[in-house]
Amino acid sequence: MKPQLESNINKKPLYWLAALLLMAYTIIVTVVYQQVKNTVIENKLDELNQHILYQKSLRQYINTQLKPVIYNLQKQQIISYDYFDPHLLSATFIARNIYQNFDESLDAKNMHSWKYRLAAKNPLNPINQATPAEIELLNKFNNNHNLKSIYQIETINGEETLYYAAPFNPNNASCLRCHGIPKVAPKGLIERYGSETGFYEKIGDIRAFFSYRLKLSESMAYAHKPFIAISIIIFAFIMIFYAITAWAYLVEQKRKLLVARQQEELEFVAHHDFLTKLKNxxxxxxxxxxxxxxxxxxxxxxxxxxxxxxxxxxxxxxxxxxxxxxxxxxxxxxxxxxxxxxxxxxxxxxxxxxxxxxxxxxxxxxxxxxxxxxxxxxxxxxxxxxxxxxxxxxxxxxxxxxxxxxxxxxxxxxxxxxxxxxxxxxxxxxxxx
Ligand SMILES: Nc1nc2c(ncn2[C@@H]2O[C@H](COP(=O)(O)OP(=O)(O)OP(=O)(O)O)[C@@H](O)[C@H]2O)c(=O)[nH]1
Incomplete structure (x- = not known):
């Protein structure tokens, strides 16, 4: 019995090709994933810019519209000079609360939101106390006033997050009314927060910064379906390419082996006796x-x-x-x-x-x-x-x-x-x- 031609075909090139295509597929899928991720990040940064503008508008409104009205009422002694309520007079308090409501609304609708946060080394309200990492960042902003913002991808508890932070304007004279010496601060403010922290700030120092953090996995979730679809299509193309190449290779190798075997047979017939199979x-x-x-x-x-x-x-x-x-x-x-x-x-x-x-x-x-x-x-x-x-x-x-x-x-x-x-x-x- 002659051995089957298929079993004599050298299949190593096919295994190499399979390994090569698998490698190419892994590279392509990684590049596509990175591209999708970059697109998601770009979209999210666009969205973030709108948040920042909105937050700035809000603070601008508080500082230029709301506070002057209150100060005017104080000047007219309609409201006491020592009156202080963060619901009316603290831009950080108002912004944080509005964002908290906004986040809760988004969470209720299962929409992924940027988490807004304020961080100060020496806050009046302990809720704004900076963490060691935030203190380090605040120092960085203070050491370099030209640094207007940072954004980076940070891994928190094994999860990738997109992080953005920007400093508040450096303290000016008007800031020191509430953050200078406790004696000149509105009594209402002392009553609310005490005189331990939040004071003795200096003009020109950056007192706080705000930050936004977004879980990337949540934002990537909506890109998963198209990404999987693209991956499957690429895989299908690679499989079709491999199948056609392997088929063409096997056919060609079989043809070559057949020719070689026929040559061998011819050689045998030329040198051997047909009846006894002995050499002739x-x-x-x-x-x-x-x-x-x-x-x-x-x-x-x-x-x-x-x-x-x-x-x-x-x-x-x-x-x-x-x-x-x-x-x-x-x-x-x-x-x-x-x-x-x-x-x-x-x-x-x-x-x-x-x-x-x-x-x-x-x-x-x-x-x-x-x-x-x-x-x-x-x-x-x-x-x-x-x-x-x-x-x-x-x-x-x-x-x-x-x-x-x-x-x-x-x-x-x-x-x-x-x-x-x-x-x-x-x-x-x-x-x-
Ligand atoms: N069956 C068969 N017979 C063959 C083949 N090749 C030759 N012969 C026969 O072998 C015989 C040889 O006969 P001879 O040369 O007379 O020799 P012999 O009958 O063996 O007599 P001695 O050699 O003198 O003992 C012939 O009858 C041939 O036809 C073959 O491939 N098959």
Missing amino acids: RHCLSRDFSAQLTEINKATHHYSNLWVIMLDIDFFKAINDDFGHDIGDIALKKFGEILQEEVKNLEHAEAYRLGGEEFLIIIRNTDAKIINALYTDICESFANIEIQGLDRTIQLSAGATEVQLEEHQFDILKRVDKALYQAKEQGRNRLIII
Whole structure:
């Protein structure tokens, strides 16, 4: 049975291609994901800008519209000079509360919101107390007044967040009314927050900053569906490409293997006998020349070369008495016996010269071994069982040892002569000359 062509195809290039495409797919998907993420971030930053503008408008309204009205009422003593209520007079308080309401409304509708926060190192209201990280950022703003904002991606509890922070304007004289010396601060303010913190600020210092934080995973959620769809489409394209390439490769490799196998078969047919599958006369002449060249070099592992010519006795009679088909079977069996015998010998090869004539070339042997070989072959051949053939088949053989610098033609002539002598002397024997 010939092995299946498919199992002989080298599939390594296909595995490499699969690995390469998988790598390319991973890179493409990562790039696409990054692109989607960047787009989400850009959209969110646009949204944030609107928040900032809104917050600034709100603070502007409080500082330029609301507070002057209250101060005017205080001036007219309609409201006491010591009156202070953050609901009316603290822009940070009002902004924080409005944002809190806004956040709660968004959360109730499951809409993802930016979380607004104020942070001060020395706040009146403890709710605005800066964390160590925020204090560090506040110091950064104070050390560099040109730094108008920062935004960065920060991982909080293993979750990516988009963070934006911007400083308030540096303190001016009017700020110090509430953040200077407690003595000059409105009594209402002291009553509410005490005089421990929030005071002794200096003009020019940045007292606080506001920040917004957004969970990126929540914002990315709405981009997941298109991202997965794009990933599936890219995967499908890659799979189709791989399938077509693999199919074309397999077809081409199969074709190449088929051609190679046909060439091998042609080669075999050209050098072997069709019936016995032994090497043929054409092959003998080629092999014999090579062997003679070797022996003439007289290398140490190559002492001598022997040739045995074998011929089945009265083979015509077998054909005539039992039929040509039985004769064919006998020749085939004989070929198998020779093949088996030479397999057990080192450096031996059997050939069919034609008809019922065969030849064996053996290296490194002697007349004793040649005799034993002939006897073995005769015994094996005598013992074969062929249905419809009830005759013991015998063999005649001639053998000779190759001499140095001898020509192939002369050796074959001598061994043929030995065989002829065996026939002449009554067949069923080996003659060595
Ligand atoms: N069945 C079969 N017969 C073959 C084949 N090739 C040659 N022969 C026959 O082998 C026979 C050889 O006959 P001969 O040359 O007269 O030799 P022989 O009958 O063996 O007699 P000796 O060699 O003198 O013992 C012929 O009848 C050929 O037709 C083959 O491939 N198959």
